Amino acid sequence: MLSEMYKQHPRHYIAVDCSIFGYEDGELKLLLYPRGFEPSIGKWSLMGGFVQEDESMEEAARRVLLQTTGLKDIFLEQASAFSKPNRDPGARVISMTFMALIRIDIHDKDLVRENGAHWWPITKLPTLIFDHEAIVENALALLQQKASIDLIGKELLPEMFTLMQLRNLYEAIFQKTFDPGNFRKKILSIDILEKLNLKNTTESKKGAFYYKFKNSEAGMKSERIVKFP
Amino acid sequence: MLSEMYKQHPRHYIAVDCSIFGYEDGELKLLLYPRGFEPSIGKWSLMGGFVQEDESMEEAARRVLLQTTGLKDIFLEQASAFSKPNRDPGARVISMTFMALIRIDIHDKDLVRENGAHWWPITKLPTLIFDHEAIVENALALLQQKASIDLIGKELLPEMFTLMQLRNLYEAIFQKTFDPGNFRKKILSIDILEKLNLKNTTESKKGAFYYKFKNSEAGMKSERIVKFP
DNA sequence: CCAAAAGTGTTGCTTGTACACCCATGT
DNA sequence: ACATGGGTGTACAAGCAACACTTTTGG
Numbered sequence: 001m002l003s004e005m006y007k008q009h010p011r012h013y014i015a016v017d018c019s020i021f022g023y024e025d026g027e028l029k030l031l032l033y034p035r036g037f038e039p040s041i042g043k044w045s046l047m048g049g050f051v052q053e054d055e056s057m058e059e060a061a062r063r064v065l066l067q068t069t070g071l072k073d074i075f076l077e078q079a080s081a082f083s084k085p086n087r088d089p090g091a092r093v094i095s096m097t098f099m100a101l102i103r104i105d106i107h108d109k110d111l112v113r114e115n116g117a118h119w120w121p122i123t124k125l126p127t128l129i130f131d132h133e134a135i136v137e138n139a140l141a142l143l144q145q146k147a148s149i150d151l152i153g154k155e156l157l158p159e160m161f162t163l164m165q166l167r168n169l170y171e172a173i174f175q176k177t178f179d180p181g182n183f184r185k186k187i188l189s190i191d192i193l194e195k196l197n198l199k200n201t202t203e204s205k206k207g208a209f210y211y212k213f214k215n216s217e218a219g220m221k222s223e224r225i226v227k228f229p
Numbered sequence: 230m231l232s233e234m235y236k237q238h239p240r241h242y243i244a245v246d247c248s249i250f251g252y253e254d255g256e257l258k259l260l261l262y263p264r265g266f267e268p269s270i271g272k273w274s275l276m277g278g279f280v281q282e283d284e285s286m287e288e289a290a291r292r293v294l295l296q297t298t299g300l301k302d303i304f305l306e307q308a309s310a311f312s313k314p315n316r317d318p319g320a321r322v323i324s325m326t327f328m329a330l331i332r333i334d335i336h337d338k339d340l341v342r343e344n345g346a347h348w349w350p351i352t353k354l355p356t357l358i359f360d361h362e363a364i365v366e367n368a369l370a371l372l373q374q375k376a377s378i379d380l381i382g383k384e385l386l387p388e389m390f391t392l393m394q395l396r397n398l399y400e401a402i403f404q405k406t407f408d409p410g411n412f413r414k415k416i417l418s419i420d421i422l423e424k425l426n427l428k429n430t431t432e433s434k435k436g437a438f439y440y441k442f443k444n445s446e447a448g449m450k451s452e453r454i455v456k457f458p
Numbered sequence: 459c460c461a462a463a464a465g466t467g468t469t470g471c472t473t474g475t476a477c478a479c480c481c482a483t484g485t
Numbered sequence: 486a487c488a489t490g491g492g493t494g495t496a497c498a499a500g501c502a503a504c505a506c507t508t509t510t511g512g
Binding site for chain 2: 003004005006009011012013037038039052054055057058081084085090091092096
């Protein structure tokens with residue numbers, strides 16, 4: 001039996017929309033797919049879904065991510081909610097948005113292709129439906145904020161990477177360049193990377209050592225990486 | 230006419246719950262009220278309400294704030310959403326939470342009294358209903374984050390205040406002490422306060438000059454105030 | 459006189475930034 | 486040989502934390 005205090009209020013559709021970021025070819029990319037139903041069928045859209053009765057919004061988001069990328073255990077962060085009454089012309093839908101980071105090298109490419117989805121460089125996004133451009137902008141700001149506090153390479157890079165690759169990732173995220181020497185010193189000073197006895201010789205003549213993240217859930221440092229803003 | 234894609238999904242009650250902070254007697258305080266309906270009637274709760282058809286969540290939050298404090302134009306910031314299916318034993322309610330800052334000296338005290346509401350020092354909160362303690366913790370973290378980037382005294386202090394009062398506010402927010410000399414220099418260096426030709430002689434023998442915020446919406450500096458964490 | 463806050467100055471440390479410089483090597 | 490990135494060192498500036506010190510005045 002439900003209290004009258006609840007019943008007198010309206011109920012709403014709740015969507016979860018995910019800004020899924022990946023990193024490939026030196027570019028930060030966003031996974032978009034052509035919307036499969038009206039209104040705006042065929043237009044580019046974020047991955048999304050509706051919250052069901054028995055799941056939290058985060059669970060709904062993880063369900064969407066599994067369906068679209070085949071991945072579990074994804075880095076997922078709650079971003080802002082968007083709730084203007086007329087933001088979706090099809091119905092009054094409140095959208096809770098999430099920012100997700102995935103490793104493009106291990107996601108299920110067939111699944112993405114089936115959905116007609118496509119990875120778009122963040123610098124050349126197409127026009128998006130509804131308010132999805134504002135949602136992406138918000139998620140990108142959150143990504144920058146996260147990246148300025150934590151080293152997020154683990155979520156976006158392959159197991160092994162060179163410091164140049166990590167720097168290029170940060171340059172793609174912040175759309176600015178970092179001094180190679182200073183970046184290297186800063187990153188190594190926080191002591192969460194492990195140097196491997198293996199060199200990448202494909203990207204430089206001299207060859208650069210590979211690094212990987214130390215598997216230390218315990219030592220979760222919280223140093224500031226980049227001054228931001 | 231509504232697409233089948235929408236109709237096949239459930240709809241949900243959406244609440245907005247506001248963590249309303251104020252500053253009084255050298256303490257950071259939170260406005261709580263005794264819940265007026267079942268379940269958990271009479272238990273201490275955040276100010277909240279339900280989102281209606283024709284309003285955004287932020288509009289709903291402002292409506293709640295007006296109803297409970299009599300104030301418009303309140304500093305309001307979206308915090309996190311809480312959506313565990315069973316978080317409210319009365320019904321499946323998704324809560325969008327907000328962090329609000331108000332000046333206790335100008336709010337409508339009669340209205341607060343009518344509602345049975347009460348300002349609780351942040352250090353001595355009572356037990357709260359449902360997951361409201363987690364909501365407050367989240368809002369407090371957001372407040373600290375905001376306060377570390379922007380000077381938020383404008384939202385919480387009277388028009389005129391001494392630098393000691395501002396420092397005490399920051400000490401209440403971060404629950405730590407700041408060196409008086411260093412704090413003063415830091416604050417004055419960002420040049421958003423205006424020194425008045427008026428002294429407060431009630432809190433010190435020597436007397437301290439009053440300051441107020443410069444009315445410069447334009448010059449909105451974004452200097453970092455406090456290293457946080 | 460003394461305590462307590464107001465207000466200013468000094469010093470040492472840490473951090474960021476700019477940039478010079480050598481190293482290794484594929485072309 | 487030389488261009489390119491790898492990697493290290495240096496020098497300066499900025500910011501911060503700790504703290505000394507002087508001023509003012511009510512009790």
